[in-house]
Amino acid sequence: MQSGKSIQELSVGESAEFSKTVSEADIYLYAGITGDMNPAHINEEFASNTAFKGRIAHGMLSAGFISAILGNQLPGPGTIYLKQELKFTAPVYMGDTITARVEVSEVLIEKKKVVLKTTCINQDGKTVLDGEAQVMPPQKG
DSSP, rough: OOOOOOOGGGOTTEEEEEEEOHHHHHHHHHHHOOOOOOOOHHHHHHHTTTTSSSSOOOOHHHHHHHHHHHHHTTSOOOOOEEEEEEEOOSOOTTOEEEEEEEEEEEOOOOOOOEEEEEEEOTTTTTEEEEEEEEOOOOOOO
């Protein structure tokens, strides 16, 4: 497997995206894997009486799409995820198509770290997650 971009190969403004439509199965699988059985995610009767009027996806499910970009695309394979700040700005419902995006905002050569703006938007263009990540890109021989 080829490794991702090294710190020397990255530049400010470079970006990558990943999109996925969130299914009911995704929500149940995430609940099972993490143990987060909050009824806001898995119980329609309970969730229909919340401010969201129905079940919503776990916020960290959308955040996981950012991880997919970092590890697979930008910087790519071999990247070490160091830090993530997140702000959840809108709910994600079953059937929503979420597009995660990362954009290089700072390249810290001397520290061997890269700072990236991280966002997720839904199919209507509404931001559902906003944040900032810090990673250590793979090193080239």
